[in-house]
Amino acid sequence: MTDTTTKTKPSGHTYEPVDGRLLDVEDLHVEFHTEEGVARAINGVSFHLDQGESLAILGESGSGKSVTAQAIMGILDMPPAVIPQGSIRYCGQDLLTMPDEQRRHVRGPEISIIFQDALSSLNPVFPVGWQIAEMFRTHRGMNKSDALDQAVRLMERVQIPAARDRVKAYPHQFSGGMRQRIMIAMAIALDPAVLIADEPTTALDVTVQAQIMSLLQELQEERQMGLILITHDLGVVADVADRIAVMYAGRLVEKANVDELYASPAHPYTRGLLESIPRLDQKGQTLAAIGGLPPNLMRIPPGCAFNPRCRMARDVCRTDVPPLREVAPGRLSACHFAEEVLDA
Amino acid sequence: MTDTSVRQDSPTAPQQSAPEGGDAAPARSLGADARRQLARSPLFWVSAALISVFVLMAIWPSLFTTVSPNESILRESRSLPSSDAWFGRDFQGYDIYSRVIYGARASILVGIFTTTFTVLVGGMIGTLAAYNGGWIDGIISRITDMFFAVPFILGAILFMSALADSFTSYFGVIFKVVLALTIFGWPSLARLMRSSVLTVLPNDYIRATKALGASPWRIIRSHIIPNAMGPMIVVATINLGAYIAAEATLSFLGIGLTPPVVSWGVMINDSIVGLRTTPHMILFPSLFLSLTVLAFIMLGDAVRDAFDPKSR
Numbered sequence: 001m002t003d004t005t006t007k008t009k010p011s012g013h014t015y016e017p018v019d020g021r022l023l024d025v026e027d028l029h030v031e032f033h034t035e036e037g038v039a040r041a042i043n044g045v046s047f048h049l050d051q052g053e054s055l056a057i058l059g060e061s062g063s064g065k066s067v068t069a070q071a072i073m074g075i076l077d078m079p080p081a082v083i084p085q086g087s088i089r090y091c092g093q094d095l096l097t098m099p100d101e102q103r104r105h106v107r108g109p110e111i112s113i114i115f116q117d118a119l120s121s122l123n124p125v126f127p128v129g130w131q132i133a134e135m136f137r138t139h140r141g142m143n144k145s146d147a148l149d150q151a152v153r154l155m156e157r158v159q160i161p162a163a164r165d166r167v168k169a170y171p172h173q174f175s176g177g178m179r180q181r182i183m184i185a186m187a188i189a190l191d192p193a194v195l196i197a198d199e200p201t202t203a204l205d206v207t208v209q210a211q212i213m214s215l216l217q218e219l220q221e222e223r224q225m226g227l228i229l230i231t232h233d234l235g236v237v238a239d240v241a242d243r244i245a246v247m248y249a250g251r252l253v254e255k256a257n258v259d260e261l262y263a264s265p266a267h268p269y270t271r272g273l274l275e276s277i278p279r280l281d282q283k284g285q286t287l288a289a290i291g292g293l294p295p296n297l298m299r300i301p302p303g304c305a306f307n308p309r310c311r312m313a314r315d316v317c318r319t320d321v322p323p324l325r326e327v328a329p330g331r332l333s334a335c336h337f338a339e340e341v342l343d344a
Numbered sequence: 345m346t347d348t349s350v351r352q353d354s355p356t357a358p359q360q361s362a363p364e365g366g367d368a369a370p371a372r373s374l375g376a377d378a379r380r381q382l383a384r385s386p387l388f389w390v391s392a393a394l395i396s397v398f399v400l401m402a403i404w405p406s407l408f409t410t411v412s413p414n415e416s417i418l419r420e421s422r423s424l425p426s427s428d429a430w431f432g433r434d435f436q437g438y439d440i441y442s443r444v445i446y447g448a449r450a451s452i453l454v455g456i457f458t459t460t461f462t463v464l465v466g467g468m469i470g471t472l473a474a475y476n477g478g479w480i481d482g483i484i485s486r487i488t489d490m491f492f493a494v495p496f497i498l499g500a501i502l503f504m505s506a507l508a509d510s511f512t513s514y515f516g517v518i519f520k521v522v523l524a525l526t527i528f529g530w531p532s533l534a535r536l537m538r539s540s541v542l543t544v545l546p547n548d549y550i551r552a553t554k555a556l557g558a559s560p561w562r563i564i565r566s567h568i569i570p571n572a573m574g575p576m577i578v579v580a581t582i583n584l585g586a587y588i589a590a591e592a593t594l595s596f597l598g599i600g601l602t603p604p605v606v607s608w609g610v611m612i613n614d615s616i617v618g619l620r621t622t623p624h625m626i627l628f629p630s631l632f633l634s635l636t637v638l639a640f641i642m643l644g645d646a647v648r649d650a651f652d653p654k655s656r
Contacts, residue, residue: 073555075551075554075555104557104559105557106557107554107555107556107557108555108556108557108558109557112555112556113552113555113556115548115551115552115555117548120547120548120549121548121549121551121552122549122552123549123553123566123567123570123571124549124571125570125571126566126570134558134566135556138557138558138559138562139557183552186552186556187556189556190557
């Protein structure tokens, strides 16, 4: 790094975490006001993220996991999105009440994001090196050649072969995995304290998925970033995440450490997800699947949102929303019968 | 693809001197691609040659003729083309060849300036409307609708007659014509730019840039405009020819450029009375006017083909 990059503060960040706590999301609600009605995408989600920790947010399409990421980044289109309730605190500062201009300076140097589809996330008319260098030029006021040098170094860091020769290449000249590496390079360019990866490997094939995940893990350990990994793929997160939060219909239904969650899920939905992973020792058997469809977010069923699809549903499930409660040490579940699920 | 993944398995291995992933062709931007396409298009070369000649005429008319356009030999009035005056002479005994050469300047100036201004004004307003959306977009769109309701020539005639007595110098008159054409020409480009910005906006890279902390101004300048301006450039090139024709129309109607300014429209207007007896007087300025307009429209076509991958 050149002098200009390290002058600001030892860590390079404007904000310092309090007791290692980077991000604190509390009772977050997000609604989309459309002509057909109000879609409640997130209904009271709370979680936190510490330095050097990785949290996986797991859920199927429409569970609100990407909306959560966009709410943290502040890139929701408002309107139609509305945040009627809740707070997102970064190092003790509430991002939701922060003035726009101040918040813009949080995006990039403090909190950064990687999107699912790297091809459409890169501007097709500029060389990739130019796009990475732009980060340094806008946020750190570097001159063109210094910024381009930094871009080459970053491309080398994310293991792009022959980075110096490829710095002038255009996004379409890279393969999917390479593009995602470039997207990662852009996201970590300014040394963010929090990195959100929104389905970073969904658009990639399986071998490349593993490489990207291990790269992310490596970078996270090297820079002690807080990593939020958003995915629908249980297999992807097992190695990387410390903790897992499972989302369903805009609510968190279970929070646990990775190993415990895999060993004994405490929510019927999580159990359903785990059972629906194809396994090598079950050849010839029908794959278990969760019946039914996720609820329409405009008409979330009363009581537990999962009750129409739940094998264990009883009367209380159709009337009372189960709170997220501690069912075992360090285990949280939003099921009236979590203990039964755990014991099963 | 297998090739790719094998290399990625050992990303730091030294044998990777050759970068992977379809780089048999050298790196090319959209612009470079378009330039290559243009270089192979005969349409482009013909129009470019014609335009170069006309632009040269506009800058240095003395390269093409030594005869002054205002040198009147009245006794040779209406004489036919000869070795002395290649295109013949008009009512005033002016050399038509010389006047056609000198007339290029007004047309080219009007065409280039009007195009520049309409692109700047229309592009800016269209981008503003699309980027902000909401009531700003609503107001701008209604304003463009209002301009569309006024017929182009009628509007320009009204404007020119309202300002008939001001700005009467050579450049003053050209400025007036440019202004009139710009006022009634920007809305179509604004609409075009608005719609192409709207198609660029929902792209992930705009979200990504925003998520990585770029300011709105930077998003517009570095990411939206370069991706959205293609269609506008194409239409503007074609319009350039149309503006030259519009200038000639206004001059022909007697409210655009007026004598002593030499312009093709003025010449056509002057010679219309001799249409049946001395058609050469109207033939040459019309021919040059048509050629110029044609050249710019051909250039526009070539540029469109180059920028639009679907037309290949």
